[in-house]
Structure formats: structure tokens, C-alpha cells
Amino acid sequence: MLRTDLVALATYLAENPGAVIEEVARERNVSPRTVLEALPDRMVRIGPGDAFVPAMRDIAQWGEVTLIVHTVDAIFEFTGAIPQGEIARGYFNLMQPKGLHGHLRHERCAAVAFVERPFMGKATAFLAFLNAEGGIMFKVFVGRDETGALRADQLQRFQALADRVGGSGVA
Numbered sequence: 311m312l313r314t315d316l317v318a319l320a321t322y323l324a325e326n327p328g329a330v331i332e333e334v335a336r337e338r339n340v341s342p343r344t345v346l347e348a349l350p351d352r353m354v355r356i357g358p359g360d361a362f363v364p365a366m367r368d369i370a371q372w373g374e375v376t377l378i379v380h381t382v383d384a385i386f387e388f389t390g391a392i393p394q395g396e397i398a399r400g401y402f403n404l405m406q407p408k409g410l411h412g413h414l415r416h417e418r419c420a421a422v423a424f425v426e427r428p429f430m431g432k433a434t435a436f437l438a439f440l441n442a443e444g445g446i447m448f449k450v451f452v453g454r455d456e457t458g459a460l461r462a463d464q465l466q467r468f469q470a471l472a473d474r475v476g477g478s479g480v481a
Contacts, residue, residue, distance in 0.1 A: 319348040327353060328429040331438075332380045332446065341444025346423045353427040356440075361475035362419040363395075363402060365437060368471050369450055370394045372464045376451040377410065392450065418442060424472035433460055435468050 319338060323329060327349065335342045346354055369375065369392050379386040393406040401413035423438040435452040452464045 316344075316348060319345070320350075323348050324350055327427045328431075336382070342438070342446045343421065343423075343440050343444035346425065346438060346440075349425070349427065353425060355424045355472050355476035357422045357424070357472075357476040359419040359421050359440075361422045362416045362439060363397065364475060365422055365439075365471060366392070366395055366402060366414075366416075368467065369437070372453070372467055373461075374453045375464065376453065378449045378451065380446065380449070389453075414447070419447060420444075422475065424468065424476040432458065435460060435465055437468070437471075 315338070319334075319340070323334070323345070331342050331345045334345045338345075347356070372392070374390055375392060377388045377392065388410050390409055393404045393410060395402045395404045395414070397403070397416065400415070400417070402416035403413050404411045418441045419439050420442045421440040423440060424435075425438060426433070426435045428434070436449045438449045439447040441447050452468050453461045455461050
């Protein structure tokens with residue numbers, strides 16, 4: 311991407327910080343990671359891919375969150391507790407018989423982005439697990455309380471995790 315295109319993207323996101331990342335990426339023919347990196351510095355920190363397992367193990371202790379998988383054809387949302395996982399046979403396996411379970415290719419995670427930004431008029435905080443191509447594997451959003459505010463306990467855990475593995479800004 312040309313420098314002028316990156317500046318234009320950063321300007322657009324500064325003016326529209328709640329834009330849907332995947333849509334902006336498609337419209338501008340860039341990766342979602344490029345879009346995340348163009349957000350204002352105060353909104354995003356990006357840590358290494360090897361933070362995948364520690365992040366998922368930490369998230370499994372947060373309680374009810376929302377996990378989103380956004381493809382060109384669908385947006386899947388799961389709200390509930392993320393189960394504990396373990397590594398076996400080349401996957402990070404989410405271990406529970408019902409609800410959210412599955413097998414994640416953790417070794418394909420190239421980075422973990424910690425994002426705090428407004429979306430649809432509300433504060434949001436989420437982790438985006440990024441693959442080697444700059445795509446988003448999935449996102450995990452901090453939960454909300456009965457008033458719709460971000461859960462303070464989870465936000466604190468999110469920020470502490472970002473401090474441990476998220477670096478100080480775009481990596």
C-alpha cells in the first residue's frame with residue numbers, strides 16, 4: 311500500500327473509528343491487520359502471535375464474553391464463557407462437550423491486537439487474533455453488564471493482559 315493510501319486510511323479511521331474493520335479492509339483492498347494498524351495509536355496495541363495461548367487461557371477465566379467470527383458470508387457470534395483449552399495434535403482445543411468447542415490452529419496466529427474504540431455509540435474492547443496473512447481469525451469482546459456498559463472486571467483483565475503481551479503500540 312502506498313504511503314498516501316496509508317495516510318488516507320489513518321485519516322478515515324481517525325474520523326470513523328467505529329468503522330467495521332473487515333468492511334474497510336475489503337473496500338480498500340488491504341488486510342484487516344492493515345486497518346487495525348491504521349487506527350489511532352491510543353486505540354490499538356499489537357502483540358506477538360505466541361501470545362495466543364496465554365491470552366486464550368486468561369480469557370477462559372473472564373466469564374461471559376462475545377466471540378465473533380466474521381467472514382464475507384456470515385458473522386457468527388457466541389456469547390458465553392470461553393472454555394479452557396489445551397494443545398494437542400497441532401491445535402488449541404476448546405474442551406467442553408456443549409456450547410462453544412472446537413479446534414483452533416494457534417500456530418497460525420501471527421499477532422494479537424488489543425483494541426479499545428467506540429462502535430455504534432458505545433465503548434468496546436476486544437482482542438483480534440490475526441493470522442499470517444493479516445486476516446482476523448476471530449475476535450473476543452469484553453462483556454457488558456446489565457446497563458450495557460463494559461464489565462469493569464473484564465476490562466481490567468483485558469488491559470492487564472494487553473500490558474503483559476500487547477506491547478506499547480502497533481508492532
